Amino acid sequence: KSRLSKNLPVLDIYKEKKEQKPIVVLLTRQHPPEVTGFFAFQEFLKTILEENNLTTNFLNKYRVIAFPIVNPDGVDLGHWRHNAGGVDTNRDWSKYNQPEIRQIIKFITEASKKDKGKIILGLDFHSTYEDVFYTNKIREKTTLPNFIEEWFVALEENIPNYKVNEKSSNSTKPVSKGWFLYGQKAVGITYEIGDATPRDKIKLVGRITAEEMMKILIKTNLN
DSSP states (O other): OOTTSOOOOOEEEOSSOOTTOOEEEEEEOSSTTOHHHHHHHHHHHHHHTSOSHHHHHHHHHOEEEEESOSOHHHHHHTOSSBOTTSOBGGGOTTTOOSHHHHHHHHHHHHHHHHHTOOEEEEEEEEEESSOEEEEOSOOTTSSOTTHHHHHHHHHHHHSTTOOOOEEEOOOOSSOHHHIIIIIHSOEEEEEEEETTOOHHHHHHHHHHHHHHHHHHHHHOOOO
């Protein structure tokens, strides 16, 4: 539940069993008005949920835990970045003072521990003035040290006239991408869509980013 007792829905997605499957975490609507990021999240998730050989192979090997609305109070109240407690939830990922982040982290970490599945990748969908991927510079000690480079190459090869806009830094603020890196040794990416990005492009990029992520992870040996 949120601070105002609204539901914090979670989708736990896999095929067959969930035990011992590496975990991919998807997040969105931390910042209420960032709807283009939410549209990309929708298309990304929709692609994973399609019934085909790619998704079957992926979900037989991996588990996806998705949070479609992290800050429902802020959305309903029309806030810019904050929850009902007046706090930017994407600045609470090392403090855990806000019930939304505290419960989401508890759910993720308990699922990982109980079912013996390592958290390997976290994608946090946002919006800003341009399409951009905010990444961590530290990669060599993560579970997927080559994922970002492979993923971005695949996106440029499969999206017409597309150039990845990456801005890389090591997180110094308590944001989600830093929590994935420092807390889980996982790849953390803030996946930003431009406020004025056309809807058809959002759908295309959302679909291709999901497809290419699945292709890379299917062929990745984590042992």
